[in-house]
Amino acid sequence: MEDDTTDERADDAERELEQNVGQRFGRLPETAAERTVEGRASREEVLEFFADRFAIPPATFDDDTFWEKGAGKIWLYSGEASTPVEIEAIGMTCLRTRQEHWKPTTDFVQRFGHHASECVIDLDREQARRFAAGEDQELAWDGDWGYLIAAHTVAGEREPLGVGLYVHGELRSMVPKGRQRDL
Amino acid sequence: MEPLERYRPIIDDFEAFLAACERPLGNAVRVNTIKTSVERATTALEEDGVAYDQADWNPRVLRLETNSPGSTWTSFHGFTHGQEEVSAVPPVVLDPRPGDRVWDCCAAPGGKATQLAALMDDRGTVVANDSNLGRISALRFNAERLGATSLAVTNDDARNYSLQRFPFDEFDRALVDAPCSCEGTIRKNPDALDNWSPDHINSVAGIQKGILRRALQATCEGGTVVYSTCTFAPEENEAVVQHALETEDCRVVDFDLGLEYAPGLAEWDGETFDAALERAARIYPHHNDTGGFFVAKLEVTA
Numbered sequence: 001m002e003d004d005t006t007d008e009r010a011d012d013a014e015r016e017l018e019q020n021v022g023q024r025f026g027r028l029p030e031t032a033a034e035r036t037v038e039g040r041a042s043r044e045e046v047l048e049f050f051a052d053r054f055a056i057p058p059a060t061f062d063d064d065t066f067w068e069k070g071a072g073k074i075w076l077y078s079g080e081a082s083t084p085v086e087i088e089a090i091g092m093t094c095l096r097t098r099q100e101h102w103k104p105t106t107d108f109v110q111r112f113g114h115h116a117s118e119c120v121i122d123l124d125r126e127q128a129r130r131f132a133a134g135e136d137q138e139l140a141w142d143g144d145w146g147y148l149i150a151a152h153t154v155a156g157e158r159e160p161l162g163v164g165l166y167v168h169g170e171l172r173s174m175v176p177k178g179r180q181r182d183l
Numbered sequence: 184m185e186p187l188e189r190y191r192p193i194i195d196d197f198e199a200f201l202a203a204c205e206r207p208l209g210n211a212v213r214v215n216t217i218k219t220s221v222e223r224a225t226t227a228l229e230e231d232g233v234a235y236d237q238a239d240w241n242p243r244v245l246r247l248e249t250n251s252p253g254s255t256w257t258s259f260h261g262f263t264h265g266q267e268e269v270s271a272v273p274p275v276v277l278d279p280r281p282g283d284r285v286w287d288c289c290a291a292p293g294g295k296a297t298q299l300a301a302l303m304d305d306r307g308t309v310v311a312n313d314s315n316l317g318r319i320s321a322l323r324f325n326a327e328r329l330g331a332t333s334l335a336v337t338n339d340d341a342r343n344y345s346l347q348r349f350p351f352d353e354f355d356r357a358l359v360d361a362p363c364s365c366e367g368t369i370r371k372n373p374d375a376l377d378n379w380s381p382d383h384i385n386s387v388a389g390i391q392k393g394i395l396r397r398a399l400q401a402t403c404e405g406g407t408v409v410y411s412t413c414t415f416a417p418e419e420n421e422a423v424v425q426h427a428l429e430t431e432d433c434r435v436v437d438f439d440l441g442l443e444y445a446p447g448l449a450e451w452d453g454e455t456f457d458a459a460l461e462r463a464a465r466i467y468p469h470h471n472d473t474g475g476f477f478v479a480k481l482e483v484t485a
């Protein structure tokens with residue numbers, strides 16, 4: 001698959017740019033048939049993606065709505081809003097869809113990743129430390145390549161760290177610069 | 184410390200107050216219950232070898248014995264958020280419920296807005312507003328790091344705020360954590376008093392009155408508004424609430440708080456205040472070894 005480790009770095013730059021433009025958010029159509037905005041994913045497709053790739057049950061998001069900011073990232077929101085809405089932010093960014101391989105965000109994975117049971121790679125403490133610092137590392141993994149949820153054990157339970165890109169025997173940390181930590 | 188001298192007549196044990204203001208403040212964090220439980224967060228701190236002390240009045244507030252509270256696993260996972268102990272008071276006094284529509288008028292960088300979302304189990308709507316665009320990015324960053332899905336961010340002047348973009352036309356509760364002269368942050372920012380002047384206090388008091396009035400207007404009858412500042416100046420505290428009592432339909436109500444504090448003032452500098460202002464709380468640094476804060480709880484009566 002294509003290498004897009006630069007994505008999150010682009011995200012940081014985008015965040016800087018966006019600061020100055022309050023933007024328009026549109027709610028995702030229920031299904032592809034109800035689509036009115038070119039290229040916009042539907043709620044059904046988003047739920048399907050989380051279920052197919054990570055086995056996150058669609059019911060997890062029963063109380064949430066999904067939104068797209070312009071022709072950009074998908075946001076997850078649980079409050080009230082009418083569509084479209086000009087606003088700085090609603091809820092949190094959760095997914096990047098307008099590319100071949102859809103990519104969840106680190107913040108989404110940290111918030112909802114505990115519902116996942118597939119494409120989760122368990123790291124030991126040292127591997128987790130390197131992942132949190134934004135480092136790439138060689139690791140064995142016999143599941144699908146592509147975007148994985150990296151996790152480790154905290155207080156006796158699995159805890160998602162963020163999104164990693166697994167290709168050619170290597171796990172690349174997708175933790176954005178501003179979220180990386182030296183632990 | 185010179186500007187604080189004028190409080191000698193109103194503060195009990197003024198020498199202890201001054202001594203506390205000279206002492207640097209420790210590191211406190213709030214457990215973010217959107218992402219984890221208090222029990223799991225404290226277990227994770229223990230695994231990290233970080234010693235902590237749980238606040239009696241609020242089990243979600245932990246005083247950490249570390250110089251780098253940002254480089255813990257609990258922080259990376261958004262289990263904890265660095266937030267001064269007294270700064271966790273106003274959301275607790277506002278006491279929002281899951282499903283409420285809540286307005287945080289002056290929300291950046293978001294410590295209290297995300298605390299409100301957590302108190303509501305991240306269910307309902309928290310509108311986190313701030314007029315300063317530069318501070319909005321910090322607010323957004325914190326909201327996402329802490330996983331607050333019920334939080335919407337707006338960038339407007341709270342004094343003439345419009346709810347037009349929302350599918351509702353009033354809030355159930357509002358928090359006015361107003362811009363202020365920040366005298367109470369002296370332990371954290373030793374230069375907090377450098378630009379102190381009566382003129383600055385008067386001009387910021389004008390802004391505070393405008394924001395509090397708008398918050399009361401935008402809140403439904405029977406709804407609650409909490410007014411808070413991190414300053415001692417009565418011009419920015421009792422006098423602002425007094426102005427609201429005179430111009431809007433509201434009253435000051437009691438609240439319980441498991442911290443030591445002094446009651447709001449009955450008079451200052453020749454001005455007398457409504458007796459109900461004694462229901463407000465003045466939290467001084469020597470009371471609980473924290474920063475300083477003022478909190479008043481109001482109910483909208485029409």
Ligand SMILES: C[S@@+](CC[C@H](N)C(=O)[O-])C[C@H]1O[C@@H](n2cnc3c(N)ncnc32)[C@H](O)[C@@H]1O
Nearest residue numbers: 289290291292293294295314315340341360362
């Ligand atoms: C004490 S700080 C708020 C801290 C915040 N509640 C928290 O817990 O992180 C006051 C904020 O009021 C904002 N502010 C100042 N004037 C304002 C106005 N007219 N309308 C809205 N926000 C304003 C400032 O930009 C500042 O971020």
